[in-house]
Amino acid sequence: MKTNLKTIVTSLAVFLVVIATAFSQSQRKPGGLEREEFIEVEKNVKLHVTDLGVGKPVVLIHGWPLSDAMYEYQYAALLEKGYRVIGITLRGFGLSDKPGGAYNYDVYADDIKVILDKLKIENATIGGFSMGGATVIHYVAKYNGAHVSKLALFGAAAPLWTKRADFNYGFWTKEDVNGLIALNNTNRPQLFESFGKIFPANESSVSPGLGAWLGTIQAQASPFAMGESLKALRDSDLREDLKKIKIPTLILHGTQDKICSYELAEQMHKSIANSTLVPFEKSGHALFIEELPKFNSELIKFIQ
Numbered sequence: 001m002k003t004n005l006k007t008i009v010t011s012l013a014v015f016l017v018v019i020a021t022a023f024s025q026s027q028r029k030p031g032g033l034e035r036e037e038f039i040e041v042e043k044n045v046k047l048h049v050t051d052l053g054v055g056k057p058v059v060l061i062h063g064w065p066l067s068d069a070m071y072e073y074q075y076a077a078l079l080e081k082g083y084r085v086i087g088i089t090l091r092g093f094g095l096s097d098k099p100g101g102a103y104n105y106d107v108y109a110d111d112i113k114v115i116l117d118k119l120k121i122e123n124a125t126i127g128g129f130s131m132g133g134a135t136v137i138h139y140v141a142k143y144n145g146a147h148v149s150k151l152a153l154f155g156a157a158a159p160l161w162t163k164r165a166d167f168n169y170g171f172w173t174k175e176d177v178n179g180l181i182a183l184n185n186t187n188r189p190q191l192f193e194s195f196g197k198i199f200p201a202n203e204s205s206v207s208p209g210l211g212a213w214l215g216t217i218q219a220q221a222s223p224f225a226m227g228e229s230l231k232a233l234r235d236s237d238l239r240e241d242l243k244k245i246k247i248p249t250l251i252l253h254g255t256q257d258k259i260c261s262y263e264l265a266e267q268m269h270k271s272i273a274n275s276t277l278v279p280f281e282k283s284g285h286a287l288f289i290e291e292l293p294k295f296n297s298e299l300i301k302f303i304q
Contacts, residue, residue, distance in 0.1 A: 041091070041114040048095035049115060050075065050087035057084045057121050058303060059148070061112070063130030063155070064229050065221035066214065067094020070129065074288065077296040083303065086124075088115055090135070092225020094217065103228035105236055109139040116147040125303045127152035129288065130260060131233060134158040141241035151249040152299060155260050155285050159238040159267055167239075169263040177234040184227045192218060201256035201284035210289055242271035249275040250302040252295060254283030276302075 033054070038046040050068050058078055060071045068087030075085045089096040090108050101107075112135070116124070126148040128136035133156025140151055162172045183191045192215065199214075200206040206214075249272045253265035262279070269277040278298050283290040 035119075038095075039115050039118060041111040045091055045097045045099050045111075047091060047097065047111060047115065048089040050085065051119070053079045053082070053084040055082040055084050056303070057086055057124040059086045059088065059112075059116065059121065059124050059126040061088055061090065061108075061126070061128040061132035061136050062093065063128075063132045063157075064233065065093060065218045065226045066129075067096070067217050067220060069094060069217050070214065070288070073292055074296060074299065077300065078303075081300055086115075086119065086121070088112060090132075092222045092229070094220050098222035098225060100224065103225050104232040105135050105138040105238075106142070108135045109142050112136075112139050113143055113146060121147045123147075123149045125150040125152060127154060127299070128156065129154040130157050130285065131229060132156075134161070134233070134236065134238060137238050137241050137245065138236075140247065141238075141244040144244075145247050149247055150302065151245060151247055152302060153249065153251045153253075153265075153268065154295075155253055155257055155287055156251070156264070156268065157233055157260050158264065159242055159271065160236070161233045161260070161264075162235075164237075169267055170261045171258065172234075174234050177230055181227050181230050181234075184223060184230065188223055188226070195259070198258040199284060200286045200290055201254060201282060205282065205284065205290045206286050214286075239271065242268060245272050246274065248302075250298070251275055251277045252280060252287060252298055253277070254280045254285060254287040254290065256282075256284045257287075259285040 035051045037049060039049050040046045052075060060068060060074065062068050062070050067089040071087050078085050091111060092098045092103055124147055126136050133153040136151060137158050140148065160167050161170060162174050162177055163170060180191060196211060251265050251268055253262055255262045265277055269275050280287045280291050288295050
């Protein structure tokens with residue numbers, strides 16, 4: 001009898017603890033917004049998504065070989081103004097999965113579509129930097145502006161990043177990019193160093209601290225994804241895509257850009273009917289930090 005009584009008392013105590021814990025949890029208010037940080041876009045491929053704030057959505061796509069972390073100082077400004085910021089890190093970069101397979105603007109655009117579908121985003125401003133600019137151009141053209149009502153391009157690698165017989169703009173030839181791919185496959189630190197030297201307008205326009213910060217971001221990229229993305233940059237022609245863009249478009253571009261020539265911005269402006277081009281006279285390719293206050297101000301003004 002004593003044993004049975006002891007068992008009953010113990011069971012009752014455990015039951016009361018369970019009830020008390022359940023009651024306590026039911027009274028708790030969620031601290032988070034119940035949003036996923038990693039979203040599956042296809043089997044065995046999840047992308048990292050920064051999703052902060054609750055206002056009108058702004059979707060940002062990073063450049064090569066960075067991640068959505070590059071927009072740290074845009075997130076801060078946009079959140080302060082009451083916007084919802086959604087930064088998508090493309091497959092192969094940052095904290096996103098790094099599968100084998102295809103890496104091109106079609107795949108990137110498809111991934112973005114899946115995420116915006118799942119998040120049920122509407123009337124967003126979508127922006128992209130460098131390769132991310134080319135990606136969002138292709139997204140808007142391919143999906144007829146699904147989920148978005150405005151487009152912003154920052155130092156975009158478009159409509160072509162390499163010269164052609166009928167497109168003699170920019171700095172790079174296909175042979176130049178082949179050299180970058182070879183360097184990626186043999187001495188990636190040297191590739192990072194070489195690009196770091198031409199990323200800003202001059203040696204003093206990006207502080208050593210910010211340069212080191214960007215270095216930590218790009219080091220997360222998959223070497224395979226970097227090489228395949230360089231092939232996409234080398235071979236893609238988005239001239240027909242530009243003609244399909246009907247939504248208001250903002251083009252921000254450094255006049256001293258040594259990676260994506262300002263001539264490219266002028267060509268985009270000519271080809272996108274409802275576009276505004278804002279030159280950044282003190283910036284190279286790193287306009288999002290070289291002229292940070294102006295960059296954020298122009299972007300927020302456009303969104304409003």
